[in-house]
Amino acid sequence: MLSLKIGIVDEIYKQWEDITWIKVKIGNKEEQAVNYNKLTGGIKKGDKVVINTTAVDLSLGTGGTHFVIYNLSVKDKKLKGEGHIIKLRYTPMQFKCFAAEEQESPYHNIIKKFKSLNGLIVAVGTLHSMLGPVAAMIKWLKPNVKITYIMTDGGALPLPFSLTVKELKEKGIIDKTITIGHSFGGDYECINIYTGLIVAKEVIKSDVVIITMGPGIVGTGTKYGFSGIEQGYILDAVNTLQGKSFAIPRISFKDKRLRHSGLSHHTITNLNEITYSRVNLILPILDNEKNKIILNQIESSKIPKKHNIMFVDGSQIEKALRYFRLNITTMGRKYFDDKEYFYALGATGKAIAHQLQQNR
Known part of the structure; x- marks a missing residue:
């Protein structure tokens, strides 16, 4: 099972186009977490988030951080972008991407002729x-x-x-x-x-x-x-x-x-x-x-x-x-x-x- 907790974003200390590293307050403790901007949307200080704490609970090394899986403070969550290929299929986090192979891709025929x-x-x-x-x-x-x-x-x-x-x-x-x-x-x-x-x-x-x-x-x-x-x-x-x-x-x-x-x-x-x-x-x-x-x-x-x-x-x-x-x-x-x-x-x-x- 997943280990889930609710926290409040206390600090944003690294932010790039695809990923934001944050500090999140869980009870009285401040802990590190990751938000994937193109997966769960943008994030800011004060947001209330649901985080997956499984890796930290297991004391893992690589990946031993929390991950935002839902931002309760963001109301508008619409499907965006091109493509119809699903990754993380049949999981609660499945999302669509624009694969180079698909029919609408400008590379489709190049790949077919390989x-x-x-x-x-x-x-x-x-x-x-x-x-x-x-x-x-x-x-x-x-x-x-x-x-x-x-x-x-x-x-x-x-x-x-x-x-x-x-x-x-x-x-x-x-x-x-x-x-x-x-x-x-x-x-x-x-x-x-x-x-x-x-x-x-x-x-x-x-x-x-x-x-x-x-x-x-x-x-x-x-x-x-x-x-x-x-x-x-x-x-x-x-x-x-x-x-x-x-x-x-x-x-x-x-x-x-x-x-x-x-x-x-x-x-x-x-x-x-x-x-x-x-x-x-x-x-x-x-x-x-x-x-x-x-x-x-x-x-x-x-x-x-x-x-x-x-x-x-x-x-x-x-x-x-x-x-x-x-x-x-x-x-x-x-x-x-x-x-x-x-x-x-x-x-x-x-x-x-x-x-x-x-x-x-």
């Missing part, structure tokens, strides 16, 4: 924190490339919740965004990963596409019970449409959970069992001991036979992050706390930049 991605470079990750470093490395090495981010519905559904995406767009690191499935709020809305990729290629004319879920990943400590398993079948989708696929590896030697030590089981499970087509896996060059651990993990799997593996020096990621003044964290850890994680992302970005150079 034939092939024709080698479009697509990098697929499992964590939202992978987006910034990979994109920054590519853009630092190849400033004129057009990078599109496709956000899946494996994590946060509203793209405006991601402060990372906002920063990357403001700094010109990513150029356009697409939200697929039940995620929403991108520059383009699409129904699934296939049409999302087609829009990235045919409408946006992207040079590189990076695909990850939004903030927050669901995990259960079981082999298949994690939302990042989507990486496996998304890589196959890229190859089905004749793109050039890169699997972004998750590597850490600072994560205390054994299943994520070295090359994470997320990467191993996806590439060993879930992905059927051949993809490119770029691994970072680390010190001898850590490289040996990763090699042992790979050699005990089917990955070397199924996929293309290349080792690349990703240490320049520090310079790329510093150049763009990015302070990306993963599981609360910064660059100096978990260098190998970032080296893996730098290596992937560097390999993609090299591939772009070869394609010219």
Whole structure:
């Protein structure tokens, strides 16, 4: 069940076109909440709101904030905007959006005539924190490339919740965004990963596409019970449409959970069992001991036979992050706390930049 409470908006401390961060008074306590302006309407100080407190009640990390689901102070709530595709379907929060595929869209015929991605470079990750470093490395090495981010519905559904995406767009690191499935709020809305990729290629004319879920990943400590398993079948989708696929590896030697030590089981499970087509896996060059651990993990799997593996020096990621003044964290850890994680992302970005150079 939902956990719902009524509060009074006490302060508006961040406000953009799609999202407003507020302080709301619940009884005698002032707590943080989020209002999605295009979902629940505008909001102002003094408004009486119904908020969903479920995430905070469960003491969750990412997403551990309240969310406005109804503003009792706004009387006029009329259906606005174009489109007829429903997202969050058959829930109390279902809403319509204008999908790029629908018949009234100016892109409908372009999508219908699609034939092939024709080698479009697509990098697929499992964590939202992978987006910034990979994109920054590519853009630092190849400033004129057009990078599109496709956000899946494996994590946060509203793209405006991601402060990372906002920063990357403001700094010109990513150029356009697409939200697929039940995620929403991108520059383009699409129904699934296939049409999302087609829009990235045919409408946006992207040079590189990076695909990850939004903030927050669901995990259960079981082999298949994690939302990042989507990486496996998304890589196959890229190859089905004749793109050039890169699997972004998750590597850490600072994560205390054994299943994520070295090359994470997320990467191993996806590439060993879930992905059927051949993809490119770029691994970072680390010190001898850590490289040996990763090699042992790979050699005990089917990955070397199924996929293309290349080792690349990703240490320049520090310079790329510093150049763009990015302070990306993963599981609360910064660059100096978990260098190998970032080296893996730098290596992937560097390999993609090299591939772009070869394609010219």
